[in-house]
Structures are given as C-alpha cells and as structure tokens.
Amino acid sequence: MRKTITSHRRTSILWPVLTLLAPAVGCNTTAPTTPSPSPSRSDSSLTTVFLLAPAMAPVSATDTLVGRYTLEIDARSRSGQDCELVPESATRRTYTADIHRVVKLYDAFFLADAPTKGYGCLGIGFPEVGFEACHQFSLTGDPDSLAVNMTAPDDWRENEIWEALPDGFVLEVWGRAAGRAQNRRIEAAGTGGLWYGNGLPASTAHACRSDDLRLTFTPR
Numbered sequence: 001m002r003k004t005i006t007s008h009r010r011t012s013i014l015w016p017v018l019t020l021l022a023p024a025v026g027c028n029t030t031a032p033t034t035p036s037p038s039p040s041r042s043d044s045s046l047t048t049v050f051l052l053a054p055a056m057a058p059v060s061a062t063d064t065l066v067g068r069y070t071l072e073i074d075a076r077s078r079s080g081q082d083c084e085l086v087p088e089s090a091t092r093r094t095y096t097a098d099i100h101r102v103v104k105l106y107d108a109f110f111l112a113d114a115p116t117k118g119y120g121c122l123g124i125g126f127p128e129v130g131f132e133a134c135h136q137f138s139l140t141g142d143p144d145s146l147a148v149n150m151t152a153p154d155d156w157r158e159n160e161i162w163e164a165l166p167d168g169f170v171l172e173v174w175g176r177a178a179g180r181a182q183n184r185r186i187e188a189a190g191t192g193g194l195w196y197g198n199g200l201p202a203s204t205a206h207a208c209r210s211d212d213l214r215l216t217f218t219p220r
Contacts, residue, residue, distance in 0.1 A: 046199060048164040049112040049133050051105070057220070058100035065143065065181060069217040071097035071105065073161075073173055075194055075210035083208035086196045090171050091208070093163065097217060102136050103148075110135040111162035111170065111200075121158055134162035143181040148188050148215055150174045169198050175213045186217035 057068035075091045095105040110133040111121065121134040137150040137159050151174050152160050161173040175192015192213040197205030 046164065046170065047112045048109045050109050051107070051133060051135055053096040053098065053106035058098050060100070064184060065139075065186070066100050067098075067184070068220045069097045069099065069186070070220060071095045071103070072214075072216045072218075074214040074216075075173070075192070075208060076212035076214060078194075078208040078210050080193075080206075080208045082206040085206040086194060086208050087167075090165065090169075090196050091194060093171070093173065099139060099217070103139050105135045105161065108135075109164035111164060121162070134158075134160060137161065146179050146181065146186060146188060148175075148177040148179070148190065150192065151176060169196055170200065170202075171196055175210065177213055177215055179215070181217075184219040186215070188215045189213065 053068070058066050060066035071094065073093050073095075078086075078091065093108075096107040098104045098106070112133045137148065140147050140149070150160055152158055161171075163171045163173070165171050172195040173192070174195075175190055177188035177190030177192070179186060179188025190213050191209075191211055193207060193209045195205065195207045
C-alpha cells in the first residue's frame, strides 16, 4: 500500500490536519514553538510538476462545453482562525483550464504523485492515464444546470486543487458550486475553502472557509 499520508479534514474551520503513518509525525494547528525553516518550492518533502497546457485544445462535435478556458477561482466572504494570514494572492487564482469529461488545470505548479510519497491525486475517480497531479476536478450537468465538485471522496487528494505557489507554500482549493453557461462562458458559485501551508505536513498553516466561492470560465 503506497499511500503514506492521510488527510483528516473539515474541522470547525475546515483545516486538513495531516499526519504521517510511519513515522508518526503530526501537524499542529497552532504556531510552532521554534522557528521553522524558510519554505521552498523545491523542498525535498514535496514533489511538484509544472503543467503546460497541451498544444491542442480539446474539441467536441456534440458537447459545446468541451474546450479551453481561462478559469478564475475567487474565494470571497472568507472566515476562519488565522484566515487573515492567507495572502490575497492565494485567495484569487487564475489557470488555463481544459474541459473534457473533467476540468484539468495548467500553467502552474501542482502537487504531483510520487511512489515514495503516495499523494494519490488521481485515485479511483480519475483512472485515465496522464499526469498524476492534483490539477483536476469534476464538472457535470448541462449548460443550464452545472455542478462543480472539488471535494475528495476519501483521504486521497483527487478532485481537489493542490498548487505549489511561488512563495514555497502549498495551496489547497476545495468546494462545491452550481452555475450555468451562456455563450460558453461558465459562472458558478458555492461554498468551499482554502488551506495554505509550508509543506506536507506543515509547521505553519492557515485556512479559510469561503461562503461565496466563485468560478468563472472564460472561453479562449
């Protein structure tokens, strides 16, 4: 069994509390008693990958939603312990997004699966061959009634976004939203949250709940 990290999520402020099974090392939600090292995106404790958008955008003769978009995710109406310490740049993210069965994000660094880490970004929900990175989530329904699901069905990190930010911290974006498409522009709103930490497990972490999570897909 290669999964070595589990995520026990959704406390009262919806923090992922991360633990290692062996050895048993935990992550407290309070500030560490001793200074932690400056985080680095290249830290050996994390495996990340920069995903460039494929040269060819997906196309479909029957599904008008299939294609390439610019996706903006905006976590508004934020609350939670230490939520104010999550930088504004982390609460509003922009990606290249391809829609074809699932939503796949590109042009950013994402947490990547690795045999020695067992992040489990794909899991059973996305069994297709491809990048084993936490860069995809589900979009279902028809243009008049769409459902976005960015929540993991179990302790694996599939169906959530885990981005490695330029400041060396890791950002998790999760939630559910509903919306519709007009002229191929998709707007959805719902609830969710952010987790912002300096690693897995993290010695420094902050989290926010968003009661107004917005996703806007603009066709390219």
